[in-house]
Amino acid sequence: MWVAAHSARSGAPGLYARGVPSPSRPPELFPGVQLHVVSGKGGTGKSTVSAALALALASRGKTVLLCEVEGRQGVAQLFDVPPLPYEERLLVRPQAGSGEVYALAIDPESALLEYLDMYYRLGRAGKALDRFGVIEFATTIAPGVRDVLLTGKVYEAANRNSRNKGARTYDAIVLDAPPTGRIAQFLNVNDELAGLAKVGPIKSQADTVTTLLRSERTVIHLVTVLEEMPVQETADGIEELRGTGLxxxxxxxxxxxxxxxxxxxxxxxxxxxxxxxxxxxxxxGAGVEVTDELLAGLLDEGVQHAERRDLEDGQRALVRDLGVPVVELTRLASGVGGQDLGGLYELAEQLCTQGLA
Amino acid sequence: MSAAPRARRARARVGPLVATHDPARVLDVDALLDDRSRSIIVCCGSGGVGKTTTSAALALRAAERGRKVVVLTIDPARRLAQSMGIEALDNTPRPVPDIDATAGGSLDAMMLDMKRTFDEVVQSQASPEKAAQILANPFYVAVSSSFAGTQEYMAMEKLGQLDAEARRTGAHDLIVVDTPPSRSALDFLDAPERLSSFLDGKFMRLLLAPARGPARLMTAGFGMVTNAVTKIIGAQVLQDMKAFVAAFDTLFGGFRARAQRTFELLQDRRTAFVVVAAPEPDALREAAYFVERLRSEDMPLAGLVVNRASSAPADGLTAHAALAAVERLRPAGRDDSEEHDLAAGLLRLHADRLTLVERERTLTARFATSHPDVPTAVLPALSTDVHDLDGLRRIGDLLGAQPAARRDAPRG
Structure with missing residues (x-):
């Protein structure tokens, strides 16, 4: 039924658009990294960037898992496929060559039940937990537990072990993470729990996850647009992440x-x-019927554009001063995602040519 | 699976069933602000659509039109907060300097301190020693500072307080509330309910049961559950939670009653919701869910504000024609090649702008077709950022100067 209802999207040759310059493709900025966490201020397009990054990494022949954790079904909307379940599903495969993108929507309830099943073989007790409202309690209210469950599942996908028999291993994982305002808290699961659980399995789970997140196998990318508030939030986010060793x-x-x-x-x-x-x-001379109105309109647009560009340049200088690699993606006037995946492939190409994948 | 994700529990859609061809209705912002029977305006929408700026602009405009306004913001940009004089997070409304008070209005602003608001609720509900006990409990500290719905809940709690205060003292006759930057616009409507159901939930009862509960709960099922919980989160957390629940027990009723009152306040005709969106698919989808949710909860919706819409001059040159003209621009003589570059650049810009405008219009028009009776105000994108009162005033002017009938909304 799955296959009938939903076949994976099939991408352009080599997955990304127009004349793949493989010989001239620059080396990857983050070659040894397995886990790419993508955050950013709300409305800046972090889900779009996550999706484009997953495509770009797959175009290197990698098997990629694209995870979302906020229950928004953003991946399904971007790729115009039915809502994703708690299960790794093939999302895009290339028309030619190797490299695939799988997708997974992680919700804390399912992650907790899977975790309990994998580690405790709870069986009937698992159902009892649900009946007594424990699952709901743990996943929506107990502070920090929700985040540990979400990042814990990402960890499990990155470090497949014998408990999850026959599971696929991934060369790269892209995590469409919560926004900048919450990212340090989200990833800093250890501190979040510290005041609560000092010992116990949840605590050791948090420790293991933290080890991966702080290792050289992980990077956290921040998406912004060239406007004052998002750039400021990006600067604050970087400071906060660095402060917590991420x-x-x-x-x-x-x-x-x-x-x-x-x-x-x-x-x-x-x-x-x-x-x-x-x-x-x-x-x-170019065949345009010129009127005063038209000239005034074009010039007015030009002035507004110039003003915006000045502001952008100011913000761009601030971004350059942040001391991290900067990658730029152009605004596509016709939008990105949905029924037309061309825009996503184009952004993926831009990420490739700038070395993010 | 019984434990389905909460965020998108299936809800029926609400709509006109077939498209109507009436002109799109326009949100009359000034009529809304001048309506003295409205004393609460709640601005909501998904993250990054300009809710904070919109609520500040509405508050300032209302004040300069003669209302005595207090605006509750959640997380304003630093410079905006500075210009409104609310850098200090002290949970108390402060007068905003330099507003035009000639119409007899005033503007106070405050930034929400979520933990402090929660603490104050506890202190107002419990005896001093019990309150101290609760405030020191590690579980309480965690819930009050990081529980996913606390900010939403405390925003609504603060709204209730401001409203009670305003009715008592008459210091304010309009409260404008910004809502927290939730993952989804709906979160804040559910937060009071979620928190009160947590505080009053089965699991909390269960935790208390061994101390005083009926013996029938001491079944195999209960032992299994406690064991599993201990395994997962550890015995010490369970202890903290039990202590917290025991201390909090007497407050449960109070919390539920408060949540209920907040909900009723939001349904009251004194309240008006303004849904804020950007002309992007995600933001408009959230706005649609929100509009439908307000309907089904019988909450008063004033209308939709679409921020940052692109605009283009109505000069009759289509995107297609502009790009075709670029193709025909071939430098004829050396001396005018500069004009050629400029002309080509302007034509490409024009084409790009028209494509953007067209896409946004289609999105907005689709929203209007699905929600034909939602009055809408469309704000053009400004070419500069807003971080002072003049900027807010400019937005207020744009909000007030909506055309009487929307000519740019294609129908059908």
């Missing part, structure tokens, strides 16, 4: 405006010194 990866600047006007043109627009009549005659 490895910061790259800053992914998303939705960068097109750069169709050079510096001189933008300066002229801002200064109001554009020669209208010459511009008008050039446009007329």
């Amino acid at each position: 490895p910061v990866g790259a800053v992914v600047v998303n939705q960068v405006r097109p750069r169709d006007l050079d510096h001189d043109d933008r300066a002229a627009l801002l200064a109001g010194s554009v020669d209208r009549s010459r511009l008008g005659s050039v446009l007329t």
Whole structure:
């Protein structure tokens, strides 16, 4: 039924768009990394970037797992497939070559039941736990436990052991993580539990997860757009992550405006010194029916664009000063994901050519 | 599986069934702000859509139109907080300097301190020694500072307090509330319910049972559960929890009653919800869920604000025609190649802008088709960031200057 209802998306050759420059492809920025955690301020597109990163990594021939943990079904929406269950499902396979993307939506309830089953063989007691409201309690209320369960499942996928027989092993895992405001708390499961559980299995589970998260196998990328608040939040996030010993990866600047006007043109627009009549005659020469309204409209758009670009450049300078690699993705006017996956492949290509995968 | 993810427990959709072709309704912001029978405006929406800025702009505009306003913000950007004079997180409304008070209004602002609000609730409900006992319990400390719904719940608690205060003293006649940046816009409606069901839940009863409960609970099932819980979280956590529950027990009733009152306040006609979104699929999907949820809970919805919409001049040059013109631009003479670059750049920008505008319009129009009776205000994206009162005023002006009928919403 699964196969009939939902066959995996099949990607462009080599998974990403237009003329894959494999010989000129730069070396990976984070070659030894297995777990890529992607965070960012709400609305900056961290789910889109996570998906594009998973595709880009797969285009290197890797078997990739794309995880989401917030119950939003963002992956399903981006790839236009039915809602994902708590099960690793093939999401995209290449038209040619190797490398696949699997997807998993992790919810704490299922993760807890699986964990109990794997480690305690609870059977009937598991059901009793549910009946007494313990599962709900542990996953929604007990502070920190929810996060340990979510990151614990990611850990399990990254370190398959004999308890999970026949499970697939992954070369890379991309975690679409909670937003920047919560990321340090989310990943810093140990501290979160410290005030509560000082011993016991939950505590040792948290310890093991922390070891992976702080190791060289993990990086945390932060997605931002070139606006004041998101950039500020990114700077704060990096500081917080570093403060807790978590490895910061790259800053992914998303939705960068097109750069169709050079510096001189933008300066002229801002200064109001554009020669209208010459511009008008050039446009007329190109077959445009030029009116005063049209000229004014185009110039107005140009001025607004120049203002935005100035702001962007200011924010870009701040991003460059953060001391981490920066990767930029262009804004695609027609949107990303849904029925048209072209935009996602294009972003994946941009990540590849900038070395994030 | 019985333990399905909570966040998206299936809910029926609510809609007109077939599309109507009436013009999209426009949200009359000034009428909303001037309506003295409305004393609470709640701004909600998914993260990153500009809720905080929108609520601050609404509050400022209402104040400058003569209302006595207090705005409760959750996590404002630093510079915005500074310009509103609320850098200090002290849980008390402070007057915002430099507003235009000629119409007789005033504006106070405050930032929510979630832990402090929770502490105050405990202190108001329990005897001093019991309160001290609860506040020192490690489990309480964890719940009050990091439980996933605490911020939402405390925002609603603070709203209840501000409302009671306003009615008592008359210092304010309008409360504008920003809601926490939840993963989903719906979280904050469920939070009071979730917290009170936790505090009153089966598991909590179970924890208390050995101390005083009926013997029938001491069954094999209970032993199994306690053993499993001890195995998983450890005996010490269980002890802390038991101590917390024992101390909290007498407060349960009070908490449930408060949650119930908050819910009723949100249903009251004195309240108006403003749903905030950006013209993006995710944000509009959340907004749709929220609108439908408000309907099914019988909560008063004022309308939708779509922030940061792209706009393009109505100059009749289509994206297609603009790109075709770029193709025809071939530098004829050397001396005007600069104008060629500029012309090509402007035409490409224009095409890009039109594509964006078209996509956003389609998204917004689809929302309008599914929710034809939701009045909507569309705000153009500003080319500069907002971090002072002038910026908020500009947004307020744009909110107040919505066209009487929306001409840009394609129908059908």
